[in-house]
Amino acid sequence: MYLVGNWKMNGQGAFATELARAVLREAVRMNVLESHTVICCPPALWIRDVVQICAGSGIACGAQDVHTHDSGAFTGNISAAMIKTAGCDYAIVGHSERRKYHAETDELIAQKVAACLRSDIIPILCVGETQAQRDSGEYLDIIAAQLTAVMKKNTELSQKVIISYEPIWAIGTGRVPAAPEIDKVSSFIHTLYQSAGFTDISVLYGGSVNPKNCAEIMSISSVNGVLVGGASLDVEQWTDIMQTATSKIR
Numbered sequence: 001m002y003l004v005g006n007w008k009m010n011g012q013g014a015f016a017t018e019l020a021r022a023v024l025r026e027a028v029r030m031n032v033l034e035s036h037t038v039i040c041c042p043p044a045l046w047i048r049d050v051v052q053i054c055a056g057s058g059i060a061c062g063a064q065d066v067h068t069h070d071s072g073a074f075t076g077n078i079s080a081a082m083i084k085t086a087g088c089d090y091a092i093v094g095h096s097e098r099r100k101y102h103a104e105t106d107e108l109i110a111q112k113v114a115a116c117l118r119s120d121i122i123p124i125l126c127v128g129e130t131q132a133q134r135d136s137g138e139y140l141d142i143i144a145a146q147l148t149a150v151m152k153k154n155t156e157l158s159q160k161v162i163i164s165y166e167p168i169w170a171i172g173t174g175r176v177p178a179a180p181e182i183d184k185v186s187s188f189i190h191t192l193y194q195s196a197g198f199t200d201i202s203v204l205y206g207g208s209v210n211p212k213n214c215a216e217i218m219s220i221s222s223v224n225g226v227l228v229g230g231a232s233l234d235v236e237q238w239t240d241i242m243q244t245a246t247s248k249i250r
């Protein structure tokens with residue numbers, strides 16, 4: 001199972017390094033890395049520190065975004081090639097906060113996925129619907145469109161993409177879809193990929209995952225892990241989530 005912590009734009013001073021040390025200590029204590037993949041996604045500024053702290057432990061590091069190009073005149077941006085050099089193996093791409101605050105389109109996100117794959121970075125592609133799209137019943141179409149854009153552009157390599165289903169209305173709100181609903185969407189994503197000829201893709205769930213609800217979410221057979229925002233910033237909560245995963249070896 002994948003346990004991904006999206007630290008977003010949080011933490012000043014030694015916060016990220018202290019958090020990384022605590023995650024490492026607890027992950028090793030619980031032996032979680034023997035059967036699960038733990039990925040920390042700190043702000044870009046602290047990627048190197050987190051990589052250094054976790055080196056050799058099995059804990060992986062991911063970026064929260066990449067640019068579509070490998071290098072060039074793109075002030076303020078960071079490329080997949082650069083994060084690879086810094087020690088990342090993963091990058092979150094297409095998070096709803098990037099789609100909303102940076103006007104990222106499905107086409108742009110497909111290019112970012114391609115940039116990741118060019119640099120041997122595994123993209124963690126976020127898809128999901130707004131509350132209005134869920135209410136109107138069109139959410140599976142929205143998710144299919146988000147995925148199809150990426151599959152079309154990355155016909156040969158889409159297999160390496162990890163998908164995270166993140167209903168936008170569940171992110172940071174404390175609201176989580178019922179387990180059968182999560183299963184419905186994650187199964188839909190698996191089926192969509194299989195019908196395009198890809199097998200063995202991983203589908204995560206993200207959106208208000210916490211120590212209380214993670215056991216049920218991790219028990220859904222179509223879900224291959226969790227992407228966690230708020231609770232990944234709190235050592236106690238993140239430790240509980242890792243602990244829960246240790247009892248769910250599959």
Ligand code: PEP
Nearest residue numbers: 171172206207208229230
């Ligand atoms: C996220 O933003 O990716 C996320 C899952 O956030 P939270 O866990 O805080 O809802």
